[in-house]
Amino acid sequence: MKYNLSEITAVIKDRRTIFPEMFSDRKVHREQIETILNNAIWAPTHGLTQPWTFTVFSGDGLKKLSDFLAETYQQLTPAESYNELKFQKLKSRPLLAGAVIAVSLKRDEKSKIAELEEIEAVACAIQNMYLTCTAWGLGSFWSTPGVIYKPVMNEFLKLGEKDKCLALFYIGYPKPDLEWPKSHRRPIEYYTTWVEK
Numbered sequence: 001m002k003y004n005l006s007e008i009t010a011v012i013k014d015r016r017t018i019f020p021e022m023f024s025d026r027k028v029h030r031e032q033i034e035t036i037l038n039n040a041i042w043a044p045t046h047g048l049t050q051p052w053t054f055t056v057f058s059g060d061g062l063k064k065l066s067d068f069l070a071e072t073y074q075q076l077t078p079a080e081s082y083n084e085l086k087f088q089k090l091k092s093r094p095l096l097a098g099a100v101i102a103v104s105l106k107r108d109e110k111s112k113i114a115e116l117e118e119i120e121a122v123a124c125a126i127q128n129m130y131l132t133c134t135a136w137g138l139g140s141f142w143s144t145p146g147v148i149y150k151p152v153m154n155e156f157l158k159l160g161e162k163d164k165c166l167a168l169f170y171i172g173y174p175k176p177d178l179e180w181p182k183s184h185r186r187p188i189e190y191y192t193t194w195v196e197k
Contacts, residue, residue: 011134011135012131015130015131017140018139019093019141019170020093020094020097020141021093021096022139023170023175024172024174024175027098028058028098028138028172028173030058033056033058033101035132036101036132036171037056039128039129039131040054040125040132041125043122043128045121045124046118047111047112049108049111049113049121051105051107051108051118051121052103052122053104053105053106055101056099056100057100057102058098062094062097062100065094065100065168066090067091068156069090069091069094069147072147072150072152072153073086073145074087086145090145090147096172098171098172099170099171099172100168100169100171101129102157102165102167102168102169103122103129103166103167103169105118105122105163105165106160119164119166126166126167129169133171137173138171138173139170139173139174140169140170140172141169143167143169143170144166144167145168149164149165153165
C-alpha cells in the first residue's frame with residue numbers, strides 16, 4: 001500500500017463543520033494558511049484549467065469583511081425579509097475567525113470546459129482545505145450566505161463578471177473545551193447500485 005489508508009480514512013471521517021462561535025482566539029499563522037491553499041490547488045481540474053482564486057482575510061482584513069457582509073445584507077434585504085440574527089452573524093463571525101478565505105470560481109474566457117465542471121473543481125479544492133484543517137486540528141466552516149452570489153461581492157473581491165464566489169471558508173482553532181462533533185452516514189447500500197453483468 002502506498003499510503004496509510006486508515007489514517008486517510010480517519011481524517012475524511014473526522015472532518016466536521018466547526019462554526020466560528022466555537023473558535024478560540026489562538027492565532028492561525030500565515031504559513032498554515034499557505035499550506036491549506038497549496039493543498040487546495042491539487043484538486044482535480046478538467047483540462048487543468050485550475051479555475052480557483054483565493055482572497056484571504058486576516059488581521060484587520062477580518063473587520064473589512066465583517067463590515068462589508070453586514071452592510072451589504074442591510075442594503076440589499078427588503079424590510080419584510082430582514083433578519084436581525086442573520087445580520088449579527090454576518091457581522092460577528094469574521095471577527096471570531098483566525099482567517100476567512102473567499103474561494104471563487106475564476107472563469108477563463110477561452111475555456112471550453114463547462115461551468116458546472118469548473119464549479120465541481122472548486123468544490124474539490126474546498127474539500128482539500130477542509131481535510132487539511134482537520135488533519136491540523138483546525139476548525140473550519142464552509143459558509144454560503146446569499147450575499148456572496150450578488151454582483152457587489154464580485155466588485156468587493158475584484159472578480160470578473162462571469163466569476164463567482166462559492167464560499168467563505170472560516171478557519172480557527174477550536175476552543176480547548178470543545179468536544180469534536182461526532183457524526184454518522186447511512187451505509188453505502190442506500191446509495192449504490194452495482195452493475196456487474
